Amino acid sequence: MSASYQHRRQAMVQLSKHLLLMTFILLILFPVLYIFSMSLNPNVGIGADFIPESWTLNHWRFLFGIPFSDPVTGKEVLSSFPILKWFFNSLKISAISALLMLTLSTTSAYAISRFRFKGRQTSILALMIIQMFPNIMAMVAFYLMLDFIGQYLPWLGTDTHWGLILVYMGGTPFNIWLIKGYFDTIPKSLEESAMMDGCSHFQTFYKIILPLCAPILAVVGLLTFINTFSDFILPSILLKSQDQLTFAVGIQIFISEGFAGRWGPFAAACILGAFPISAVFFTIQKYIVSGLSVGATKG
Amino acid sequence: MTKINFSLGLFLTALSLLAGVSVYFLISGGYFIVTGIVALLFLGTLFIFLKKDLLHYRFMYPGLVTFFLFMILPICFSIYVGFTNLSTGHFLSPQQVHRLLLEEKWLADTSSVSPFLLYKNNDQYTIVVKTADAVSYQGTFSLSQEDSSVSLDITGNPPQSLSPLPTAEVFAERKELERFEWQLPSGKTLRYFRSDQLADLRPRFKEVSSSELLEIESQVLFKADPEKGQYRSSEGDSLAPGFYVNIGLQNFKTIWTSPHIRSSFFKVSLWTLIWATVSVLSTFCLGMILALFLNDQKLKGKRLYRVLLVVPYSIPFFISALIFKGMLNQDFGVLNEGLKHLGAPAIPWLTDPFWAKISALTVNLWLGFPYMFLLITGILQSIPKSLYEAASIDGANRWQSFRRITLPMILSAITPLLIGSFAFNLNNFVGIYLLTGGGPPIKNAITPVGETDILISYTYRLAFEGSQGQDFGLASSISLFIFVIIALLTLVNFKLSGMMNPQEVR
Numbered sequence: 194m195s196a197s198y199q200h201r202r203q204a205m206v207q208l209s210k211h212l213l214l215m216t217f218i219l220l221i222l223f224p225v226l227y228i229f230s231m232s233l234n235p236n237v238g239i240g241a242d243f244i245p246e247s248w249t250l251n252h253w254r255f256l257f258g259i260p261f262s263d264p265v266t267g268k269e270v271l272s273s274f275p276i277l278k279w280f281f282n283s284l285k286i287s288a289i290s291a292l293l294m295l296t297l298s299t300t301s302a303y304a305i306s307r308f309r310f311k312g313r314q315t316s317i318l319a320l321m322i323i324q325m326f327p328n329i330m331a332m333v334a335f336y337l338m339l340d341f342i343g344q345y346l347p348w349l350g351t352d353t354h355w356g357l358i359l360v361y362m363g364g365t366p367f368n369i370w371l372i373k374g375y376f377d378t379i380p381k382s383l384e385e386s387a388m389m390d391g392c393s394h395f396q397t398f399y400k401i402i403l404p405l406c407a408p409i410l411a412v413v414g415l416l417t418f419i420n421t422f423s424d425f426i427l428p429s430i431l432l433k434s435q436d437q438l439t440f441a442v443g444i445q446i447f448i449s450e451g452f453a454g455r456w457g458p459f460a461a462a463c464i465l466g467a468f469p470i471s472a473v474f475f476t477i478q479k480y481i482v483s484g485l486s487v488g489a490t491k492g
Numbered sequence: 493m494t495k496i497n498f499s500l501g502l503f504l505t506a507l508s509l510l511a512g513v514s515v516y517f518l519i520s521g522g523y524f525i526v527t528g529i530v531a532l533l534f535l536g537t538l539f540i541f542l543k544k545d546l547l548h549y550r551f552m553y554p555g556l557v558t559f560f561l562f563m564i565l566p567i568c569f570s571i572y573v574g575f576t577n578l579s580t581g582h583f584l585s586p587q588q589v590h591r592l593l594l595e596e597k598w599l600a601d602t603s604s605v606s607p608f609l610l611y612k613n614n615d616q617y618t619i620v621v622k623t624a625d626a627v628s629y630q631g632t633f634s635l636s637q638e639d640s641s642v643s644l645d646i647t648g649n650p651p652q653s654l655s656p657l658p659t660a661e662v663f664a665e666r667k668e669l670e671r672f673e674w675q676l677p678s679g680k681t682l683r684y685f686r687s688d689q690l691a692d693l694r695p696r697f698k699e700v701s702s703s704e705l706l707e708i709e710s711q712v713l714f715k716a717d718p719e720k721g722q723y724r725s726s727e728g729d730s731l732a733p734g735f736y737v738n739i740g741l742q743n744f745k746t747i748w749t750s751p752h753i754r755s756s757f758f759k760v761s762l763w764t765l766i767w768a769t770v771s772v773l774s775t776f777c778l779g780m781i782l783a784l785f786l787n788d789q790k791l792k793g794k795r796l797y798r799v800l801l802v803v804p805y806s807i808p809f810f811i812s813a814l815i816f817k818g819m820l821n822q823d824f825g826v827l828n829e830g831l832k833h834l835g836a837p838a839i840p841w842l843t844d845p846f847w848a849k850i851s852a853l854t855v856n857l858w859l860g861f862p863y864m865f866l867l868i869t870g871i872l873q874s875i876p877k878s879l880y881e882a883a884s885i886d887g888a889n890r891w892q893s894f895r896r897i898t899l900p901m902i903l904s905a906i907t908p909l910l911i912g913s914f915a916f917n918l919n920n921f922v923g924i925y926l927l928t929g930g931g932p933p934i935k936n937a938i939t940p941v942g943e944t945d946i947l948i949s950y951t952y953r954l955a956f957e958g959s960q961g962q963d964f965g966l967a968s969s970i971s972l973f974i975f976v977i978i979a980l981l982t983l984v985n986f987k988l989s990g991m992m993n994p995q996e997v998r
Contacts (some may be wrong), residue, residue, distance in 0.1 A: 203790070207790060207791065207792075210785070210788070210791060211791075211792075211793075213785075214785070214786075214797055217782075218797065218800045218801065221800075221801065221803075221804060221858065222800065222803060222804075224812065224815050224816065224819060224858075225803060225804075225807075227815075227819070227826060228815055243826070296554065297554045297555045297558055298555050300551045300552065300553075300554060300555065301551060301552040301554070301555035301556065303551055304547075304548040304549075304551035304552045305548075305552070307548075308547070308548035308551070310548050318983075318986065320559070321982065321986070322979045322982050322983065323563060323564070323567065324563070325915070325975070325978045325979055325982050326563070326567050326570075326971075326975050326978075327919055327921075327948055327951075327971050327974055327975065327978075329921055329948060329951070329952050329971075330570050330951060330955070330967065330968060330971035330974075330975075331563075331566035331567055331569070331570050332955070332956075333569070333570070333573065333955065333964055333968075334565065334566035334567075334569035334570055334573075335562070335566055337569075338561075338562075338565070338566065341523075341526070345517065359558075359562065360562050361562075362558035362562055363558055363559055363561065363562025363563040363566070364562075364563070365555040365558060365559050366555075366559060366563075369555055394547060394551075398551075419808075422808060423808035423809060423810060425810045425922050425926065426921060426922065430956075441808070441810045444810075444811075444814065445810065445814060445926065448814055448817075448818070456818060459814075459818075460815075463811045463814070463815060466808065466811055467806075467807045467808060467811050470806065470807070470808050471803070471806040471807060474805075474806035475799070475802075475806060478802065478806075478866070
């Protein structure tokens with residue numbers, strides 16, 4: 194009797210836990226569900242019904258630049274906003290930044306992890322602290338620098354993707370720190386034996402250490418990708434012409450000009466933009482939480 | 493000679509060539525500071541790669557160069573700006589302003605304003621001017637000619653076959669036309685005035701010295717005032733535009749002494765502190781509660797719950813912020829629509845000072861709790877079970893083992909991350925800017941500032957969005973202040989997480 198009572202009580206506790214969690218998750222995910230519904234909702238006001246009477250793919254057509262006829266006016270509609278182009282701009286800039294960032298920071302991380310030199314600790318500390326300087330305030334300098342460079346190399350000036358990528362390359366210290374942490378865990382004896390066999394320092398680095406670090410390099414690269422894709426501040430100041438904008442800036446301008454009439458396409462665009470980042474995030478989530486958590490708060 | 497040395501030689505030769513070419517261009521452009529930076533960078537490179545025992549610097553070279561160019565230099569510039577009056581009306585250097593004022597013309601005689609027409613025949617231009625006494629004068633010139641003086645004569649008819657250029661095309665050539673002086677037979681000189689008028693324009697100033705200008709008409713002497721950054725007369729009249737000058741600690745004094753700026757500065761600082769503290773505490777508490785709740789052996793479907801709970805964190809923040817901005821819209825937002833269905837009055841989520849703060853904090857909680865949840869879940873899994881067993885043998889109840897075991901374990905592991913999160917939120921520009929834009933505006937403030945502005949967004953608005961102009965100087969000095977706070981927090985953090993400990997930094 195008491196055993197079955199205990200059992201029933203346990204089941205009740207579990208059930209109420211599940212109910213509580215489900216309610217909470219519904220509450221938390223409401224904006225996400227709502228955006229999914231809006232992207233398929235023919236009623237385009239932002240206060241539209243959560244569950245519409247009918248569904249439409251028109252917002253997605255708008256997003257992908259496929260012409261469709263407006264259900265109210267009957268007129269042919271074709272988006273004049275290059276939302277898809279903004280999306281690809283962002284993918285391009287983020288991918289190139291991530292690759293370049295890895296190339297720039299891996300060798301530095303190796304040096305900091307392997308060499309012992311005077312002022313090493315102080316310089317690590319200095320790098321990390323200087324990195325905390327608010328990026329926004331260096332904006333004027335960034336702008337003036339790119340403007341100056343642009344006089345000589347127009348493809349590297351303001352309002353260019355390469356100029357923006359160049360400015361991102363100032364952010365090496367954080368990545369150096371992450372990669373260094375992983376290098377520290379690789380036993381030195383590996384390189385020592387390679388050096389005995391006549392490898393130079395550089396050869397040991399790229400023949401022995403680099404292949405071992407492929408996973409962490411992938412994670413750091415993807416992290417840079419996410420952060421660059423999500424960055425709003427730098428591109429909003431450095432990019433001007435509509436075709437050059439990144440997804441973050443473009444979509445912000447798109448929706449700030451007026452919620453009315455744009456909420457549906459905006460919802461579709463949000464899903465398009467959030468999906469790849471979400472997917473990347475969940476593949477590297479394990480690393481973000483474990484080894485990388487030193488200051489890895491999303492920026 | 494090994495292969496490495498050969499490629500090193502190649503690299504250094506290429507670099508020298510590059511440095512040489514850029515130095516040549518920069519010096520001929522007159523950019524001496526930039527030339528200095530390039531030269532410094534080049535010499536540093538040579539030093540690193542030619543000195544034998546600096547191998548570690550060779551490895552760090554690529555990262556250090558970009559870090560130097562795009563972190564150190566901009567920061568130095570910003571710090572410098574913090575000690576200047578760089579702002580609207582003071583954007584130019586003293587030399588630029590001097591040159592600009594010397595080029596300034598004034599209309600000596602309003603009766604000299606004469607309409608003109610311009611005709612173009614290949615490279616030859618013909619100008620026909622009608623002066624106030626209704627006489628037409630005509631002259632021919634080309635834009636490329638050296639002599640800027642063109643004599644005009646009374647002649648019969650304008651070119652018959654051509655029609656005059658439209659004013660828009662004349663306007664497009666104004667930079668060229670401005671250098672010409674058209675001499676009338678009477679000895680009067682006319683200059684380009686507007687796209688359809690010439691007039692007797694004369695230089696307004698005469699150079700007395702490199703920092704003194706004499707206004708010709710009034711014979712008033714204007715001197716460059718190195719404190720105000722303007723040309724000023726002894727009477728106190730000043731000329732626009734001003735130039736930027738080093739004003740020492742003036743910006744910092746302004747923050748403390750100007751009553752308007754001080755009051756908004758303190759108000760903003762206070763809210764920044766509340767914002768960061770509440771954000772950290774609320775995300776920590778919610779994250780911990782959820783982690784404890786899910787840390788149950790018997791609970792089924794834990795993995796799915798964990799994934800779903802982390803979804804908000806996986807979405808780029810600029811997207812979530814914009815979605816919330818729409819949902820919280822007072823007139824059309826889905827939240828107020830819902831309230832309407834329930835018969836409740838609409839809430840001014842983003843337009844009322846109080847509710848805007850609540851909204852910002854709630855959205856930040858929504859965004860940030862999964863991070864804490866993930867961290868604490870990790871920590872909970874690393875607490876040895878034996879601790880709890882020992883506690884329960886000693887007769888501890890669940891609350892006691894939470895108080896005495898779980899919480900201390902969590903706190904000791906997470907404190908550096910809490911400080912990191914605090915520092916991040918102090919500077920969480922996007923978190924405020926994309927949601928509320930700092931609004932609603934604080935009433936009676938003279939600088940652009942809103943109720944939900946945190947220091948960093950306040951600075952941003954001072955620098956870029958001022959309605960009375962942009963004030964980079966003041967903004968930079970405030971950002972220095974923020975930087976000092978953040979740097980101190982980071983130092984404390986490193987100390988706590990043992991990074992300052994020689995044994996720990998391996």
